[in-house]
Amino acid sequence: MKNYSAYLIDLDGTMYRGKEVIAEARQFIEHLQANGIPYRYVTNNSSRTPEDTAKKLQNFGIEASVEQIVTASMAAAAHIKSHFPEARAFAIGERGLTDALKEVGIEIVEESPDVVIMGIDRENNYKKLRNACLYVQQGAEFLATNPDIKVPTEKGLVPGNGAFIKLVENVTGVEPTVIGKPKRHMIDFALEQIGANAEDTIMVGDNYDTDILAGMEAGLDTLHVHTGVTTLDEIKNKDRRPTYSIETLEEWFK
Amino acid sequence: MKNYSAYLIDLDGTMYRGKEVIAEARQFIEHLQANGIPYRYVTNNSSRTPEDTAKKLQNFGIEASVEQIVTASMAAAAHIKSHFPEARAFAIGERGLTDALKEVGIEIVEESPDVVIMGIDRENNYKKLRNACLYVQQGAEFLATNPDIKVPTEKGLVPGNGAFIKLVENVTGVEPTVIGKPKRHMIDFALEQIGANAEDTIMVGDNYDTDILAGMEAGLDTLHVHTGVTTLDEIKNKDRRPTYSIETLEEWFK
Numbered sequence: 262m263k264n265y266s267a268y269l270i271d272l273d274g275t276m277y278r279g280k281e282v283i284a285e286a287r288q289f290i291e292h293l294q295a296n297g298i299p300y301r302y303v304t305n306n307s308s309r310t311p312e313d314t315a316k317k318l319q320n321f322g323i324e325a326s327v328e329q330i331v332t333a334s335m336a337a338a339a340h341i342k343s344h345f346p347e348a349r350a351f352a353i354g355e356r357g358l359t360d361a362l363k364e365v366g367i368e369i370v371e372e373s374p375d376v377v378i379m380g381i382d383r384e385n386n387y388k389k390l391r392n393a394c395l396y397v398q399q400g401a402e403f404l405a406t407n408p409d410i411k412v413p414t415e416k417g418l419v420p421g422n423g424a425f426i427k428l429v430e431n432v433t434g435v436e437p438t439v440i441g442k443p444k445r446h447m448i449d450f451a452l453e454q455i456g457a458n459a460e461d462t463i464m465v466g467d468n469y470d471t472d473i474l475a476g477m478e479a480g481l482d483t484l485h486v487h488t489g490v491t492t493l494d495e496i497k498n499k500d501r502r503p504t505y506s507i508e509t510l511e512e513w514f515k
Numbered sequence: 516m517k518n519y520s521a522y523l524i525d526l527d528g529t530m531y532r533g534k535e536v537i538a539e540a541r542q543f544i545e546h547l548q549a550n551g552i553p554y555r556y557v558t559n560n561s562s563r564t565p566e567d568t569a570k571k572l573q574n575f576g577i578e579a580s581v582e583q584i585v586t587a588s589m590a591a592a593a594h595i596k597s598h599f600p601e602a603r604a605f606a607i608g609e610r611g612l613t614d615a616l617k618e619v620g621i622e623i624v625e626e627s628p629d630v631v632i633m634g635i636d637r638e639n640n641y642k643k644l645r646n647a648c649l650y651v652q653q654g655a656e657f658l659a660t661n662p663d664i665k666v667p668t669e670k671g672l673v674p675g676n677g678a679f680i681k682l683v684e685n686v687t688g689v690e691p692t693v694i695g696k697p698k699r700h701m702i703d704f705a706l707e708q709i710g711a712n713a714e715d716t717i718m719v720g721d722n723y724d725t726d727i728l729a730g731m732e733a734g735l736d737t738l739h740v741h742t743g744v745t746t747l748d749e750i751k752n753k754d755r756r757p758t759y760s761i762e763t764l765e766e767w768f769k
Binding site: 382383384385386387388390391394395398399410411416417418419420421423424425427428429431432433 | 636637638639640641642644645648649652653664665670671672673674675677678679681682683685686687
């Protein structure tokens with residue numbers, strides 16, 4: 262095992278499962294802290310603010326500062342700011358997104374936007390989706406925080422942001438730039454935040470189709486942990502395998 | 516040209532274009548009336564009631580009674596009533612749909628439905644779509660009035676009912692039974708209403724992908740008229756051609 266100088270770490274399925282902490286993950290973080298190894302949590306969740314997420318981790322007994330949280334919304338806001346510096350944005354999303362946009366000084370407008378940015382919005386409605394379609398047809402750049410089509414809940418699968426971006430895509434024929442995993446933009450943004458190189462950093466996550474692919478896309482080594490979505494057997498059948506694949510994070514620093 | 520004993524006739528692109536009547540179509544209807552040939556207007560529009568549509572035609576100077584209007588919502592209500600007689604329905608839709616369901620005695624519920632029926636709904640929102648997804652996963656029958664993904668307006672393309680049913684399909688993995696054109700259910704229903712056989716009836720419309728295909732599916736002869744979506748040249752390149760293809764309805768009874 263190589264000595265990595267920085268870690269990017271997924272949350273759900275890696276640090277916790279729903280409302281239950283993964284004990285080995287907590288010890289893993291304690292090890293990183295004790296050894297002064299820098300790390301960031303990277304999450305496709307676009308509705309929570311970094312404050313919400315830090316608090317959630319703290320409630321699990323995991324030390325986490327707001328600065329250690331990187332969300333797809335923050336990465337999307339940074340992407341807009343750097344590619345379209347004066348852009349006015351039409352945003353479909355919750356506080357995690359609108360706060361992130363305001364944070365970097367992007368003006369949020371209801372009409373004539375230069376950019377349409379979509380994150381999950383439990384207040385989404387026909388009018389917002391219609392406007393998103395019209396603005397994209399009028400030439401606004403089309404961005405999305407994350408492409409998750411469906412989200413598991415206790416009651417069953419509910420629509421994720423990906424379901425709504427597909428709707429706009431089907432109407433307009435325009436594909437959005439997706440910022441979150443499995444795309445590389447959020448990983449690149451997290452590396453920048455941490456001041457680390459891709460070669461010396463490892464991406465840690467449970468989900469092959471999001472965490473591991475995003476890490477690979479950005480040129481990082483990857484560590485798959487089987488405490489969430491993807492099993493070790495599934496990993497064995499992949500053409501492109503993660504650098505490492507383990508049962509729990511307990512095995513890592515042994 | 517065969518003497519057809521009944522006509523099924525599309526509306527938009529065939530009888531009128533947006534807010535403008537097609538004069539030849541009005542004369543065509545006058546000929547049917549003068550000769551006592553029965554006919555029905557068949558429309559994928561699920562939001563308008565038959566009263567709304569009859570009034571729209573009357574405002575164009577076209578005689579039309581409420582009984583002559585067949586909507587995808589009416590056909591959907593009849594389909595539910597005959598296949599799931601005691602069904603309680605969760606309905607996403609406007610008055611054209613909810614009125615049609617009540618008309619045949621289907622109870623509309625917000626929870627634990629046996630059927631999920633979706634039509635266009637300009638008050639659609641996250642909660643309705645989430646509930647539709649959950650009910651379909653719980654085993655409710657999934658039906659849709661019409662599959663139109665996008666609808667042209669003066670401002671651009673806006674989401675049609677098909678965009679929202681695709682969303683529920685993407686989340687649940689379940690395809691709905693579609694009642695409207697290009698499926699045959701609404702055509703079958705219109706034949707029943709008029710008391711006519713498929714062999715003696717002709718379907719008239721401007722749109723190959725909806726009107727003509729639906730007519731063919733239901734075993735009718737078909738008359739394509741080039742006053743709307745599909746051109747005569749496009750028709751020439753189709754493997755399955757309509758029985759007749761003409762520039763305007765003026766040519767038909769000459």
